[in-house]
Each structure stands twice: as C-alpha cells, then as structure tokens.
Amino acid sequence: MKKGQMKTVLLIVGIFLFSTIKADEGEQLFKKTCTACHTIGKGRLVGPDLLNINEKQSQDWLIAFIQSSTQLIESGDKDAQAIYEEYNRILMPDNPYTDAQVIAILNYIRQQSKAAAGGEQSAPVEDILSGTTSENINTGMNLFTGKQKFKNGGSTCISCHNVQDERIFSSGTLALDLSQSYANMGSAGVSAIIANPPFPVMNMAFKNHPLTSEEVVNLTAYLKSVSDKRVHQASADFSLYFVLAGLFVFISMMLIILVLYFDRKRLAVNHEIFKRQTKVVN
Ligand code: HEC
Ligand code: HEC
Structure with missing residues (x-):
C-alpha cells in the first residue's frame, strides 16, 4: 500500500x-x-x-x-x-x-x-398497563398521596401536584394539575415522565430517590384512573348531584315558608286591640 x-x-x-x-x-x-x-x-x-x-x-x-x-x-x-x-x-x-x-x-x-x-425497528413496546388491576390503582393512589412511602424515599407527588379525585383531599399547586395528563399522553408518555422526569424541579426531587419500575406502573395506573373517571363519570355525576341537592334545598325552603304562612295569626294583633277598644267606646 x-x-x-x-x-x-x-x-x-x-x-x-x-x-x-x-x-x-x-x-x-x-x-x-x-x-x-x-x-x-x-x-x-x-x-x-x-x-x-x-x-x-x-x-x-x-x-x-x-x-x-x-x-x-x-x-x-x-x-x-x-x-x-x-x-x-x-x-x-x-x-x-x-x-x-x-x-x-x-x-x-x-x-x-x-x-x-429498513424494517429493522422492533415492534412497538407493550403497554405497561396491560395486566394491571384495581390493586395497582389503589397502591398508586396511596403512593401519590404519601399514605404509602416510596421504597427509595423521595417527595410525595401530592406535595407538588393536584388531581381532581373525590377519593383524596388535595394537594399541591406548585406544579401542573395531573388530571388530564393521561388523556394527553397515554401510558407510555406518563410513565416515561415519572420514571425520568424531563422537568428540572421534578427531576431534582427524585434524582437521589429513584422510583422503582413497579411504583412507576402503579402511579401510571392511578393517573389513568383519574383521567378516565373525569371523562366518563365524575363531571356528569357531580352536576346531577348538585341539581338534586339544589332542588332539595329549594323544596325544603318552600315547605318552611308554607308552614310559617299558615301558622301565622290570621289577623294582626292590633286588629284585636282595635276591636276591643271600639267595643268599650260603644
Ligand atoms: C418538587 C415538585 C414535584 C414533585 C414532588 C413531583 N413533580 Fe411532577 N412535575 C413537577 C413539575 C415542575 C412539572 C412540569 C410541569 C409544570 O410546570 O407544572 C411536573 C410534571 C409532571 C408530569 C407531566 C404533566 C403533564 O401533563 O404535562 C407528570 C405526569 C408528573 N409530573 C407526575 C408526577 C408524579 C407521579 C409524581 C410523584 C411520583 C410527581 N410528578 C412529583 C414537579 C413535581
Ligand atoms: C417533556 C416532553 C419533551 C421532551 C423531554 C422533549 N420533547 Fe421534543 N417535543 C415535545 C412536544 C410536546 C413537542 C411538540 C411541540 C410543542 O409542543 O412545542 C415537541 C416537538 C419536538 C420537535 C419538533 C417536531 C416537529 O414535528 O416539528 C423536535 C425536533 C423535538 N421535539 C426534538 C426533541 C429532542 C431532540 C429532545 C431531547 C433532547 C426532545 N425533543 C425532548 C415534548 C418533549
């Protein structure tokens, strides 16, 4: 050469x-x-x-x-x-x-x-939520609220995030409300963010306290349940509930007013006195 x-x-x-x-x-x-x-x-x-x-x-x-x-x-x-x-x-x-x-x-x-x-790409990854049950959702909820501690420590999600869920009393407002997150980005997106947060503030909170993959699955399952509930029932149920409650209060007030109305002295007290006095004069 x-x-x-x-x-x-x-x-x-x-x-x-x-x-x-x-x-x-x-x-x-x-x-x-x-x-x-x-x-x-x-x-x-x-x-x-x-x-x-x-x-x-x-x-x-x-x-x-x-x-x-x-x-x-x-x-x-x-x-x-x-x-x-x-x-x-x-x-x-x-x-x-x-x-x-x-x-x-x-x-x-x-x-x-x-x-x-070239067709070398592997098949799409399996949904991490396949095979999860209500138990995963409950565990996820307890992890989210801090009722159950993370294995490696780390802040509870609720210290920064809010969710609209009647099962829990809220919560942090430092960061985004997560009720819609699942609807916006699906299980792959939500779990990826939880496992490896691309947001500096959240990343700092878990940097030295990594979540286990099981915890990630449970939290994702929980956020899915929050998102599904909101879409399918919570809002409808709540409005019906408020209408019924409003109707109940309205009817009770009408009844009270009616009772008071019929119970009142038919004629004013002054009228009686007036009648007596006019009698005396006559
Ligand atoms: C120290 C505060 C903090 C803690 C603790 C925290 N996060 Fe976050 N998280 C953030 C911030 C900041 C963002 C970026 C969005 C924003 O600005 O609100 C974010 C974004 C997210 C998003 C994306 C939301 C969207 O719809 O775009 C998800 C999902 C999420 N967090 C889940 C969690 C979960 C689950 C936990 C508990 C394991 C958690 N976070 C704990 C601060 C926090
Ligand atoms: C927290 C989620 C998030 C992370 C992390 C992120 N992106 Fe994005 N990216 C988005 C979103 C959402 C959009 C859609 C545009 C928007 O909303 O601003 C986007 C849009 C883009 C686009 C424009 C695509 C188009 O069709 O025009 C490019 C390119 C891109 N991202 C590259 C990257 C690269 C490279 C990285 C890593 C260094 C990265 N993104 C990290 C959420 C993210």
Missing part, C-alpha cells in the same frame, strides 16, 4: 470512528432526555414521532427548536407555533446542549429513521 493510499484509508477510518462516536453520544443524549416524550418511528407520545424529522425541517431550525423551543415560539416562528398548538400547548423543556451535541442527536435520529425504513 502506498503512503497516499494509507493516509486516505486512515482518514476514512477516522471519519467513520468519529461519526460512530458522535452517533453514540447522540444515542445517549436521546435516550437520557428525549425518550420520555418522543419515539423514532413508534408513534406519538407526549411530543411528535421524530421519524425522518431531518427531512422535514432544516438543521438550523431543529437546533434552535431543540435548544429552546420556547424562544423559537416566542420569536414568532410559524412552524414552531403550529406544532406547539397541535400538541395541546405542552411546552417542550429547553435543553442546555451545544450545537454539536444537538447535531449528534439529529444524526442518531437519522440513523434510527433509516433503520425503521
């Missing part, structure tokens, strides 16, 4: 190694930060499926969006605003990554998109 050829081969090997390292970094970052909300070719979670996202938007746009979608939305970017509206105005958290790190993530997404097109 000539010296020139050797150099070219080394260069190619170098570029190859460099790019795989980059893709590795991208994979790590993606799995650490993005999988809570995105899949590549497995459908929508909290955010959109990122399959072939590199073909849909320019690299500059993607870097800007991933670093701070909030800024891009506020700057008036139409695409960013449209996708924000489409996803129920859930803000994607900012990411403190350099351009190079974001490009590594984008390379990883490109690589995975190709794999998906």
